[in-house]
Amino acid sequence: MQLIADNLHIVNSSVRNALKKLNPEPIKELVTKCEMAGADVIDINSGPLTRNPVGKMTFLVETVQSVTNLPVMIDTANPIAMEAGLKANKKTAIINGFSLEPVKLEQILPLAKKYKVDIIGYLLYPDGRVPNDASERFSLAIEILQAIQNQNIDQNQLIIDPVIVPLSWQNGSKQAREILDVIQNLPDILGFPVKTIAGLSNLASGHGYKGKRLLLEKTYLPMLASAGLSMALLNIFHDKTIEVGKACEPLVNPEVFSWAEL
Amino acid sequence: MQLIADNLHIVNSSVRNALKKLNPEPIKELVTKCEMAGADVIDINSGPLTRNPVGKMTFLVETVQSVTNLPVMIDTANPIAMEAGLKANKKTAIINGFSLEPVKLEQILPLAKKYKVDIIGYLLYPDGRVPNDASERFSLAIEILQAIQNQNIDQNQLIIDPVIVPLSWQNGSKQAREILDVIQNLPDILGFPVKTIAGLSNLASGHGYKGKRLLLEKTYLPMLASAGLSMALLNIFHDKTIEVGKACEPLVNPEVFSWAEL
CATH class of the missing domain: 3.20.20.20 (Dihydropteroate synthase-like)
Structure with missing residues (x-):
């Protein structure tokens, strides 16, 4: 059984603030902690991303993959954001x-x-x-x-x-x-x-x-x-x-x- | 699912000593603690009781049942001890x-x-x-x-x-x-x-x-x-x-x- 971290979630205020400012550091830190805690996969729950879905999801996927080789789950109901995440994905x-x-x-x-x-x-x-x-x-x-x-x-x-x-x-x-x-x-x-x-x-x-x-x-x-x-x-x-x-x-x-x- | 205490066991030295001296107090205390800890049933594992099986198993069952109304499991391979336990059982x-x-x-x-x-x-x-x-x-x-x-x-x-x-x-x-x-x-x-x-x-x-x-x-x-x-x-x-x-x-x-x- 693989363990998927649900911690990278838009309801988390540090994630929300980092995303608002496109500041990668808090996200990198969170993902590194998730991997050290035993995560096999990182879920990226961005919410619907109604403003700038392409830019924000690209930022999220690139930031996560800059610090880990773990698989990512792209978790959004917005098809535009979803496709942007899949395009940005390198792993x-x-x-x-x-x-x-x-x-x-x-x-x-x-x-x-x-x-x-x-x-x-x-x-x-x-x-x-x-x-x-x-x-x-x-x-x-x-x-x-x-x-x-x-x-x-x-x-x-x-x-x-x-x-x-x-x-x-x-x-x-x-x-x-x-x-x-x-x-x-x-x-x-x-x-x-x-x-x-x-x-x-x-x-x-x-x-x-x-x-x-x-x-x-x-x-x-x-x-x-x-x-x-x-x-x-x-x-x-x-x-x-x-x-x-x-x-x-x-x-x-x-x-x-x-x-x-x- | 019922939880059965396996603690009243002859390998436990306080049980062994109490049984040797037919001293009920350590056994009463142990059984009371088992019930408080959440036991639904008390297993009485006496071992084979090769010496005085009737006296010792009767003592064990009577002692346990003097402090609890929980069901007891009579846990011995000795048929003489087993029957003595069943005869002594009041619950x-x-x-x-x-x-x-x-x-x-x-x-x-x-x-x-x-x-x-x-x-x-x-x-x-x-x-x-x-x-x-x-x-x-x-x-x-x-x-x-x-x-x-x-x-x-x-x-x-x-x-x-x-x-x-x-x-x-x-x-x-x-x-x-x-x-x-x-x-x-x-x-x-x-x-x-x-x-x-x-x-x-x-x-x-x-x-x-x-x-x-x-x-x-x-x-x-x-x-x-x-x-x-x-x-x-x-x-x-x-x-x-x-x-x-x-x-x-x-x-x-x-x-x-x-x-x-x-």
Whole structure:
């Protein structure tokens, strides 16, 4: 299971200020810290970048790649910014992401073919609604795969995100189980070893968890790993969670594990 | 998932000394601490009790039950001691346990019927060998179930232990995966919702884990819970592991969970 840093995020004020001034230093420093903390991939969540999307995304990708060789996820809903990021990319990029929303199918998904990069597909309804259970997610995954095939994109470029919801939602506990079912059974349902990603920070967002956020994250992460999750998107500075994420390896990947890694 | 304290164990010198002198105080104190630490059941591991098995096991069960109403597991290979424990029991007792070893089938298993108590069945070969994979464990589980049926014991009294082995064994990582497969699929294989138990302390016993014992335990425990484990036998004083064990509840039991419990 790869660990993806979700820390380079526009909601972070130091990122927002650096982006406003096109000042690379705070971003370089953050990315270097993410890599040292154990990140396997850096997610670049720029928000929509309505003003100067090309200049700002180019700046972000170039700045990140000036200090690391790690793959980057380009995380924006703005197709102009997305394409600028893919053009600026000199190493490995992943599109984060698309869904069945028509604008995404038309303007984001074709970029996966054009730039030959992996792309994350969210199991959401076209109107953005979150599915209620595993069965609805399997149906959406089949539609996502069809969309990929309709555009003659290699299915191996697809990474599915089943969309973790807050545990505090009325059906949050049930949804947490259903997500594990989806991750475990999606390869059988789709007929190939599809990669999966999940945003761990979603689990304890919102209210109702009484300060147990870190505890819930480090408890759910091994469950996700055990179900076969390929990539976990998370706060890479939650060191107790990361330690657990790394310790999942000998327990989920007998073939590739070496004790020296733990 | 219930948490079973494995702390009342003859290898613990304070337990050994208390038993030698039939001094109830250290045992009462230990059991009270186990209950306060979150134990749902107390395992009484007396060893074989070759001298005075009846007197010593009666003393142990009476002493434990004088300070707690929690169920007890009577954990000995000595049938004389086992029956003495079941006779002394005034609350809920569980036999821990039997296997396909002939002496256990003949002398331990019948006690489950005689005293109408649950009994743990270990997935081991008759000569004590540990199975190599899930498939061997499923075959052993079917034989265990047949043994139960042959003695006209209600199958709902059966609790299966798939036998966790040290991760440091040559095939330890693979075995850790196979155990999860067994726990998840045993109800389908046996055709009823059979209960399961696993001894977490086995995972990192022996050498080769470089001081990562607690980390491995708290990483594997959510995987076991997610696979559907009914009972985890563990060191109830490992508070970080216990905290994780309790946090599994909202993530595995949507129906019964209340936020107030976390």
